[in-house]
Amino acid sequence: MAKKLPKVDVVVVGVGWGGGIIASELTKQGLTVVGLERGKERKTEDYFMVHDELRYALRYELMQDLSKETITFRSKPSVRALPMRSYGSFLLGTGLGGSGVHWNGQTFRFLPYDFEIRSKTIERYGEKKFPDGMTIQDWGITYDELEPYFDRFEQMAGISGEENPLGGKRSKPYPTPPMKMPPALKMFAEATKKMNLHPYMMPSANLSEAYTNPDGVSRAACQYCGFCERFGCEYGAKADPVVTVIPVAKKTGKFEIRTHSHVRRILHDGKKATGVMYTDVTTGEDIEQPADIVVLTSYVFNNTRLLLMSNLGRPYDPNTGKGVIGKNYAYQVIRGGAIGFYEDREFNVFAGAGALGMTIDDYNGDNFDHSDLNFIHGANISISQTGQRPIGNNKVPAGVPGWGKEFKAASIKYYTRTLSVGAQGACMPFRHHFLDLDPTYKDVFGDPLMRITFDFEEQDRQLAAYCADRCGEIIKEMGAADKIEVNRKLGPYDITPYQSTHNTGGVIMGSSPDTSAVNNYLQMWDAENVFVVGASAFPHNSGYNPTGTMGALSYRAAEGILKYSKSGGGLLV
Amino acid sequence: MLEQHEKQDQPVSRRNFLKNSGLVLGGLVVGGVAGSLLRTQQGPQQPGAATAPAADFNQALMYFTGEQFRVIEAACERIFPEDELGPGAKALGAAYFIDHQLAGEWGFNARDYMQGPFYPGEATQGYQGRLKRREIFDIGIQEMNNYSNSLEGKKFYELTPEQQDTVLKAFETDEVKLTTISASAFFAMLRATTLEGVYSDPLYGGNKNMDGWRMKSFPGNQMAYTQIIEQEGLAKMEPLSLRDHQHG
Structure with missing residues (x-):
């Protein structure tokens, strides 16, 4: 029998970006919020020894312990799904701040096209442009409607950047100027300008200068130390929930964080949630936390999994296309880039910052004509200098063996003489790409693991090859590259090499309960006091990192929760 | 020509770093780690400590037998040879590094999902075996000796470097047929851990004296690169290790 605690206004499941933003916005308005976080507490002081590639980048210090919980994966329903036994394709965050701690800080806004992708594609190319099974849909919100929330996220995080000449309209400039520009970025800017493309500095949460945000939180400037992605920031320069929104919520005295509290069920009466059940992982005790409003703010997989395990919402059925929970799982098409090897130039590749980059959107979204192309959408093409560490960076030109004397010489020589231009491709949803509960494999509590059914499609292969060619043209124009290698070929989706922690979908937003799980306040159509916040709400994934858009949606959801709480109930849309 | 910056690119001293980096906002130190650096003081050197060549107490075995160590040390050297x-x-x-890694949680796959049922999967589904990394090494090392014996009637570490390369290539390409483990997967793990041993912080037992980093012009654990981030050409710096962070 679970211990039952006194009721609170709001319970937040997972305290990363989503949970932190919701908690700060709600507690500022006087609501009491309990944040349940399965992992441990984190603070800036924890990163004293953070410049340790082995511990953080290769032994995954900050990531979820897979011995306790993982996911299973299959390429299609006829294949047996098997557990991801060790890390590869993506890295699952855990602990206070969640994935918001180990991100790079690349903070883009999705394009206006993204939010109305179905309508706009039909408008320009007709419905026949969609291949069989592609289930793209409009998001139920426009870019213009979401713009103020993008701005709030950027002001809070102190994003450093300059206007994207091909992006949506901005109501305000970025709060801090762009990052410093190393030689490689200058080369990219000059080359792309010469090609009549539109380069701009990558919007960065690494902070180009000291900044005090509208909540009064002050942070120091980035030092370009080169340890960002997979690491926590020892300066608090990289915006993460622990150094921004969480302290704001705590200061109100209305936010209680319970770490080591693993939420396992949403409790409900079929129409509304009554609270959540969680296990205190330090004692094994099951505890019931009643609440007026339940907000799921964990990662994509656990948002979806909790709903399915709790029998809340209608599970998606890929055979009929009916149901919504688990629908439109998407990823990122990362293959499709070009590498240049330079004989007579060296670069300080070890220095950098997670979001130090120069980028173009000429081949992203619908910024270029797709009439004669066999795919829709595109990719953000960029050069970035995130800081290359020595174990993970041993590129050698094709034909050089992977070990031995020749490898040693080439890997050392080209460590400082290699630049790459990469494409971060959008990923469209398909009817047979989805999330459901695995029938066989269990987590440490005996609950079913999330099962991913996903593979790359012809759409993805065409997109990757097209963008790879564009990357090749740019690196060629960047000059002096004596050897250029273009990676055009996208194979089957493989869970073993790292690609990107940009998993999306599963609890998608939209304008109709028939095709979506949540409305444009991320409120569940089928349970009005449940809000599901995260990239789980994306009906497809764009050619960008997701956090900026996810952050904007979190502010939008916070506003919806406040409205819901004041109005005393009902669907907001 | 690119080396001309060498002189001015000395690693940033901690005091200068704090002064220059904008970490102090109106007298308030922002960021806990940097704050604790402010309090750091170098202790006085013990008389005579600097002159005595210290034994490397880290170079003792935690997991391998002497025989296993000889095989791994010889194999690592072929993967990343002295030149x-x-x-x-x-x-x-690097061989000590691998030994120490196998002795700990990584060798036990402590943070990997190791529950059954076990089925052979597709390559895109990743490793699906029940063996732990230390067990894979045990088998792989034994098989390297077996294969060497079948070719030359010798242990792996008794072969000439060229013969050792032949053996390693046979593992890399699965020319060696093993029933318990994948020869190529074992080789990939051996290669990866060798590079880890060459380039990880010296605190783990490899990258002795930071010479791996020095060869690669990787400056190790530097507090900041604001001073060189916009600079053309390679900034040569003497590397620093995590030990340079005083944590008392």
């Missing part, structure tokens, strides 16, 4: 550029994996202590 005119500098030391190889052996001198850098």
